[in-house]
Amino acid sequence: xxxxxxxxxxxxxxxxxxxxxxxxxxxxxxxxxxxxxxxxxxxxxxxxxxxxxxxxxxxxxxxxxxxxxxxxxxxxxxxxxxxxxxxxxxxxxxxxxxxxxxxxxxxxxxxxxxxxxxxxxxxxxxxxxxxxxxxxxxxxxxxxxxxxxxxxxxxxxxxxxxxxxxxxxxxxxxxxxxxxxxxxxxxxxxxxxxxxxxxxxxxxxxxxxxxxxxxxxxxxxxxxxxx
Amino acid sequence: xxxxxxxxxxxxxxxxxxxxxxxxxxxxxxxxxxxxxxxxxxxxxxxxxxxxxxxxxxxxxxxxxxxxxxxxxxxxxxxxxxxxxxxxxxxxxxxxxxxxxxxxxxxxxxxxxxxxxxxxxxxxxxxxxxxxxxxxxxxxxxxxxxxxxxxxxxxxxxxxxxxxxxxxxxxxxxxxxxxxxxxxxxxxxxxxxxxxxxxxxxxxxxxxxxxxxxxxxxxxxxxxxxxxxxxxxxxxxxxxxxxxxxxxxxxxxxxxxxxxxxxxxxxxxxxxxxxxxxxxxxxxxxxxxxxxxxxxxxxxxxxxxxxxxxxxxxxxxxxxxxxxxxxxxxxxxxxxxxxxxxxxxxxxxxxxxxxxxxxxxxxxxxxxxxxxxxxxxxxxxxxxxxxxxxxxxxxxxxxxxxxxxx
Ligand SMILES: Nc1ncnc2c1ncn2[C@@H]1O[C@H](COP(=O)(O)OP(=O)(O)OP(=O)(O)O)[C@@H](O)[C@H]1O
Ligand SMILES: [Mg+2]
Numbered sequence: 001x002x003x004x005x006x007x008x009x010x011x012x013x014x015x016x017x018x019x020x021x022x023x024x025x026x027x028x029x030x031x032x033x034x035x036x037x038x039x040x041x042x043x044x045x046x047x048x049x050x051x052x053x054x055x056x057x058x059x060x061x062x063x064x065x066x067x068x069x070x071x072x073x074x075x076x077x078x079x080x081x082x083x084x085x086x087x088x089x090x091x092x093x094x095x096x097x098x099x100x101x102x103x104x105x106x107x108x109x110x111x112x113x114x115x116x117x118x119x120x121x122x123x124x125x126x127x128x129x130x131x132x133x134x135x136x137x138x139x140x141x142x143x144x145x146x147x148x149x150x151x152x153x154x155x156x157x158x159x160x161x162x163x164x165x166x167x168x169x170x171x172x173x174x175x176x177x178x179x180x181x182x183x184x185x186x187x188x189x190x191x192x193x194x195x196x197x198x199x200x201x202x203x204x205x206x207x208x209x210x211x212x213x214x215x216x217x218x219x220x221x222x223x224x225x226x227x
Numbered sequence: 228x229x230x231x232x233x234x235x236x237x238x239x240x241x242x243x244x245x246x247x248x249x250x251x252x253x254x255x256x257x258x259x260x261x262x263x264x265x266x267x268x269x270x271x272x273x274x275x276x277x278x279x280x281x282x283x284x285x286x287x288x289x290x291x292x293x294x295x296x297x298x299x300x301x302x303x304x305x306x307x308x309x310x311x312x313x314x315x316x317x318x319x320x321x322x323x324x325x326x327x328x329x330x331x332x333x334x335x336x337x338x339x340x341x342x343x344x345x346x347x348x349x350x351x352x353x354x355x356x357x358x359x360x361x362x363x364x365x366x367x368x369x370x371x372x373x374x375x376x377x378x379x380x381x382x383x384x385x386x387x388x389x390x391x392x393x394x395x396x397x398x399x400x401x402x403x404x405x406x407x408x409x410x411x412x413x414x415x416x417x418x419x420x421x422x423x424x425x426x427x428x429x430x431x432x433x434x435x436x437x438x439x440x441x442x443x444x445x446x447x448x449x450x451x452x453x454x455x456x457x458x459x460x461x462x463x464x465x466x467x468x469x470x471x472x473x474x475x476x477x478x479x480x481x482x483x484x485x486x487x488x489x490x491x492x493x494x495x496x497x498x499x500x501x502x503x504x505x506x507x508x509x510x511x512x513x514x515x516x517x518x519x520x521x522x523x524x525x526x527x528x529x530x531x532x533x534x535x536x537x538x539x540x541x542x543x544x545x546x547x548x549x550x551x552x553x554x555x556x557x558x559x560x561x562x563x564x565x566x567x568x569x570x571x572x573x574x575x576x577x578x579x580x581x582x583x584x585x586x587x588x589x590x591x592x593x594x595x596x597x598x599x600x601x602x603x604x605x606x607x608x609x610x611x612x613x614x615x616x617x618x619x620x621x622x623x624x625x626x627x628x629x630x631x632x633x
């Protein structure tokens with residue numbers, strides 16, 4: 001089954017003087033285990049598309065299916081629950097809750113999901129090992145570097161066992177070393193845990209790591225390359 | 228986890244949170260202390276009225292209260308006192324003859340109420356003897372009968388210690404009678420109106436003038452083990468003496484009950500008004516909090532915090548913030564009450580004005596445990612009300628907008 005499928009997806013912003021077609025008729029299918037980068041110049045609609053796929057925003061027209069579920073048909077409370085159980089998010093910034101420790105941040109959603117204490121502890125240790133930060137368990141986010149924070153964000157997204165992880169410019173604030181480390185981590189998780197990743201970027205080095213490149217311009221797919 | 232987030236969030240901006248807490252603490256302490264003072268004053272007034280004037284229970288002829296006339300008598304006093312003596316809940320008792328009269332000196336006269344007492348028994352029941360400022364309370368035996376009057380009346384009659392006072396009253400057979408007394412003592416209570424009206428003589432000196440014989444009296448007063456004990460004692464005496472009027476202090480002075488109920492109300496509404504003012508400060512703070520954490524809240528809603536949880540988080544933060552301030556306020560209040568409840572506060576500067584309306588100038592503030600509980604509940608209600616608007620604001624955040632970093 002397709003993890004994600006969009007059908008004639010449009011997002012038009014009318015709040016401005018001239019309506020902006022941020023997403024302008026996109027049909028996109030993402031299969032399980034893909035490692036896809038959405039690329040394109042600034043303002044081409046990457047964030048808008050990811051927000052539509054992630055159910056954070058509703059399309060002007062068209063549909064988004066996640067594992068066959070039509071996101072538009074879900075009421076807002078159901079949609080939030082759906083996001084919690086099925087979609088992992090990594091944002092460019094403001095990913096972590098500053099008053100919680102690394103461990104607490106990672107297990108936060110698991111607790112909302114009602115997982116048991118032992119399961120949470122076990123998964124946190126596992127994930128901290130995977131992101132290479134077992135010694136930072138009880139640190140607060142502001143005691144970590146930007147790259148470390150993003151790795152914790154990936155762990156947090158992964159902890160809830162989602163269908164896929166959406167990452168909107170996860171490396172935008174990182175230097176090249178941290179960018180590499182984060183991508184290696186995502187690749188590893190993609191291969192070892194078969195986690196589906198969709199991320200946006202306009203960084204050449206990040207694009208090179210992707211196994212599928214979807215290029216956008218003016219809200220349309222202009223190129224779709226499998227590498 | 229949400230509890231933990233809320234609690235830690237309070238301490239993200241320590242200065243701001245502490246400012247709000249102090250505002251709440253100071254507001255509550257002020258309100259509670261004022262209420263304590265009011266309580267102290269009304270309790271003092273009740274205590275004074277009971278210990279000086281009305282005692283816990285009084286017995287009269289049914290018609291006595293309406294006319295205050297010596298002709299309405301209690302017969303067989305000794306028999307009645309025997310019944311009262313047998314009641315273990317009664318601490319002390321006495322009997323008095325009582326009449327309206329006119330007191331005159333060479334210069335002027337004044338309407339008074341004269342009580343004929345048995346000093347030894349009276350001392351057990353009322354504390355007038357301890358309020359003597361000049362002379363004594365029927366201690367020196369003089370040739371002429373002595374009278375104890377209030378300071379206010381002494382001024383009014385321009386009568387000093389040892390001066391003559393002529394008391395004019397109507398005897399039982401309807402004739403006007405005169406009696407000569409010498410001022411043996413002058414007392415001063417915290418109620419000047421009482422001092423102006425009430426004079427005391429020995430019943431042995433007064434009864435013959437009135438034509439009352441020793442087996443008769445006008446008033447029997449008693450003290451019971453406590454203020455509360457007066458109510459059942461009065462009830463059981465009522466059934467023993469069904470032809471007489473038996474009243475407890477609440478019935479004798481309904482105003483005391485009204486004042487204490489009013490004080491309670493006053494305290495409650497004072498706190499409500501203070502909290503109402505504080506609500507706006509709390510709302511303002513929480514709105515700032517929401518604005519500052521726009522991105523974070525958007526992220527939380529994106530990753531799966533539903534409306535109920537967002538509400539819970541903000542509500543908890545507001546409640547814990549307010550309650551912390553409230554507890555500090557309660558702590559200070561209890562401390563202040565502990566100190567001043569022991570030492571009392573002297574309002575000497577206003578003594579004259581206070582005493583004119585029957586209040587003592589020395590006040591021992593107190594509030595009940597129930598009042599503290601009510602305040603705690605009110606603070607929680609305040610926090611809930613104060614968190615509604617900020618929560619609404621938070622829930623209106625669009626996660627898609629909020630997570631976009633500018
Ligand atoms: N709330 C909005 N109201 C009006 N126009 C908007 C709104 N949000 C985004 N847009 C417009 O939609 C278009 C697509 O924006 P989007 O943020 O998706 O681009 P992007 O590819 O993510 O850009 P960047 O690389 O700078 O992040 C832009 O032209 C933007 O100005
Ligand atoms: Mg973007």
